[in-house]
Amino acid sequence: MNTSENDLLSRRSDEEAINELIIKYKYLVDGAAAKFQNAPLEKDDIIQEGLIGLLAATKSFNESKGTLFTTxxxxxxxxxxxxAIKKVSRLKDIPQSNIVSIEDEDMFDEKVHLSAEDEYMASESVSVLSNVLYEELSSFENEVLRLHIMGCSYAETAQKLDKTPKAVDNAMQRIRKKLSQVSFE
Incomplete structure (x- = not known):
């Protein structure tokens, strides 16, 4: 891996560059996963979620912010x-009447299989949405959306970004408007 980090980041649209970055920084995922060994998720699931986070970092990193890519x-x-851990933990709150017994063998016989076309369409939809987020949203809007997805309130987001709650609300309105115009066809 002789390619420099800056060169790889500059070729983010290149799948090979993304793969090289993921391989190069997988140690960050392994290190983070080790901190969550007592979590209610299996180690493989934690690593998978960490890799998703690493992929998101490769797509959204902005060199002009003055932060190191590793940070x-x-x-x-x-x-x-x-x-992911919070999501799994919330599942504990599901009423017992809504839980399907593991002895219910019929549940495992009916596996859902996506056709190749459906899988392709799903990946294309994700690609379209990623492009919209990257190209249409400002860096501030992307940061507001990221914090919103993480569960931060408008007040928390405003405090973290050193903005007013009204500025955060305005950004969310712009984000909603831009995302409502996305066509997946």
Whole structure:
């Protein structure tokens, strides 16, 4: 891997460059996963979530912010893992009457299989949405959306970004408007 980090980041649209960055920084995922060994998720699931965070970091990193890629990637990885753990933890609150018994063998016989076309369409939709987020949203709007997805309130987001709650609300309105115009066809 002789390619420099800056060169790889400059070729973010290149799938090979993204793969090289993921391989180069997988150690960050492994290190973060080790911190969550007692989490209610299996180690493989934690690593998978960490890799999702690393992929998001490669797509959204902005060199002009003055942060090192490793620092930014570490935050993205940790946030992705923590979000997954919170989601799994919320499942504990499901009423017992809504839980399907594991002895119900019929449940396992009916596996859902996506056709190749459906899988392709789903990946294209994700690609379209990623492009819209990257190209249409400002860096402030992307940051507001990221914090919103993490579960931060408008007040918390405003405090973290050193803005007013009204500025955050205005950004969310712009984000909603831009995302409502996305066509997945």
């Amino acid at each position: 930014y990637a570490s935050h993205c990885i940790n946030n992705s893992i923590i979000s």
